[in-house]
Amino acid sequence: MAFEFAKQFEIDGRPVGAGCPVYIIAEAGVAHFGSLKKAYDLVDLAVEAGADAIKFQVFQARKLISTASQEWIDRLASRELPYDSFKKIAEYCREKCITFFATAHDEPSLDFLDSLDTPVYKIGSGEVENWPFIRKVAQKGKPVILSTGMYTEEQIQEAVDIFVKAGNPQLAVLHCVTAYPTAPRLINLRAIKALQDMGVIAGYSDHTMGYHIPLAAVAMGAAVIEKHITLDFEVPNAQDWKVSCGPDDLYLFVEQVREVEESLGSGVKSPNKAEKQSLAWARKSIVSACAISAGQCITEDMLVCKRPGTGISPAEMDKVLGREAAVDIREDELITWEQLR
Numbered sequence: 001m002a003f004e005f006a007k008q009f010e011i012d013g014r015p016v017g018a019g020c021p022v023y024i025i026a027e028a029g030v031a032h033f034g035s036l037k038k039a040y041d042l043v044d045l046a047v048e049a050g051a052d053a054i055k056f057q058v059f060q061a062r063k064l065i066s067t068a069s070q071e072w073i074d075r076l077a078s079r080e081l082p083y084d085s086f087k088k089i090a091e092y093c094r095e096k097c098i099t100f101f102a103t104a105h106d107e108p109s110l111d112f113l114d115s116l117d118t119p120v121y122k123i124g125s126g127e128v129e130n131w132p133f134i135r136k137v138a139q140k141g142k143p144v145i146l147s148t149g150m151y152t153e154e155q156i157q158e159a160v161d162i163f164v165k166a167g168n169p170q171l172a173v174l175h176c177v178t179a180y181p182t183a184p185r186l187i188n189l190r191a192i193k194a195l196q197d198m199g200v201i202a203g204y205s206d207h208t209m210g211y212h213i214p215l216a217a218v219a220m221g222a223a224v225i226e227k228h229i230t231l232d233f234e235v236p237n238a239q240d241w242k243v244s245c246g247p248d249d250l251y252l253f254v255e256q257v258r259e260v261e262e263s264l265g266s267g268v269k270s271p272n273k274a275e276k277q278s279l280a281w282a283r284k285s286i287v288s289a290c291a292i293s294a295g296q297c298i299t300e301d302m303l304v305c306k307r308p309g310t311g312i313s314p315a316e317m318d319k320v321l322g323r324e325a326a327v328d329i330r331e332d333e334l335i336t337w338e339q340l341r
Contacts, residue, residue: 005163005199009143009170012099012119014052016143016172017201017223022261023172024254025145025226026051027205029240030079033232039081039089041231047096049250054098055122055226058086058113059105075237083112090116107133114140125149125178125205134159138166145224146171147205149178153194160198172224173198175217176205180239187213192220207243211253218260227253283309285334286320292329297322298340311335 008017016023026046032039039056046054061077081089086102093100103122104110110133113121120143127133128150137144144163148156156173163171175191187208195202203224204217214225230244245253271279289304296302298321305314311334312320326341 003164003167004169005171005201006169007201009172009201011053011101011143014099020223022218022222022257023053023203023224024051024257025224026054026250027226027228028054029057029228030076031228031230031232031240031244032056032081033079033235034081036081036085036088038231039085040092042229043089043092043096043098043100045229045231045247045250047098049245050254051250052099053120054093054100054229056081056086056089056100056102057105057124058083058102058109060108063106063108083109086112087116090118107136110137119143120145123147125151125176128155131158131162135162135166138163138168138171141166141168141170143170144168144172145174145203145226147174147176147226148195149176149205149207156195157198160200172201172203174203174205174224174226175222177207180207181209181243182207184208184213189213189217189220192217192222196221209243211245211249211256214253215256215260218257219264225257279309281308283307284314285309285311286314286317287311288329288331288333288335291331292325294325294328296325298325303335306332308334312337 006017008015008020028042031042043054059080061073061080065073065076090100099119101118101120101122102113103124104113105124105126121137121140123134123137123144123146125147146159173195175195177186179186192202192204201223202221204214204222205226206214211227214227217225228240228244229250230241230246233241233246235241284305284307287304287306289302292302300321303320320335320340323340325339327339329335329339
């Protein structure tokens with residue numbers, strides 16, 4: 001039987017994919033700045049806003065970056081938390097009933113997350129063409145969320161093919177643009193459709209200011225949305241805060257994602273219950289444009305169409321024209337069939 005990717009899979013018992021509510025990931029990343037207390041506060045922020053999951057980034061700076069880039073080692077080292085802290089964060093998330101997972105940026109961190117039995121793996125955009133690493137994740141047989149910033153469509157297909165060969169159908173692929181912040185003209189939300197055409201669950205990982213772009217991604221069919229969160233703004237030598245929601249707006253973002261997905265409907269165009277109730281006042285009826293005496297033949301100049309819609313529909317105008325008035329009809333009166341013969 002031909003291999004097919006799952007239309008839905010579960011993360012911590014929560015269905016994700018076709019026909020499911022959008023899966024909202026609060027991307028805490030490194031916004032803890034090396035503080036366990038701040039990591040807990042980020043968890044609280046995500047819980048209070050109603051996000052489905054909170055995601056961190058796990059790495060050891062010296063295992064992630066060569067000494068050829070000592071500046072980057074120094075920069076990321078200050079935003080590193082030890083593995084023991086992530087064990088505590090995972091436990092705190094369980095207490096708060098929110099799903100914890102993380103992006104592993106190096107193989108030791110991947111093995112560490114494996115030891116925590118996280119319910120889903122996240123592969124960051126930086127693993128573009130790191131096929132051995134992606135293969136290792138795919139072979140674990142768990143749900144995987146893959147971000148594709150900096151990828152070409154051919155590279156995405158190659159990554160997808162790794163999951164096919166591994167026999168792992170539980171894959172969500174997120175459209176992403178790796179720039180902080182990303183200008184709207186660079187987003188290309190229509191790429192979400194290209195991912196859907198690959199047969200995978202498609203989503204969007206956001207790096208724009210505000211949150212109107214990810215809301216648009218929901219309207220475009222994204223089943224997974226990832227948005228950065230932070231407690232600190234105007235941070236020197238940092239970019240994530242520029243594209244993050246915080247205590248003032250994360251709850252609004254989550255609320256509006258739910259409203260947008262609720263607005264999508266079935267796609268079948270027909271009047272809903274509320275609209276049917278509006279027909280009586282919004283639709284028009286055939287009305288006398290002048291006084292009409294009994295016995296007069298009804299002509300077009302005697303009639304006009306006006307609200308409300310409780311009389312004869314304009315669609316039946318041809319059935320009215322040429323008939324005689326059975327009674328005197330006042331000017332500006334809704335015509336009824338009883339008034340005609």
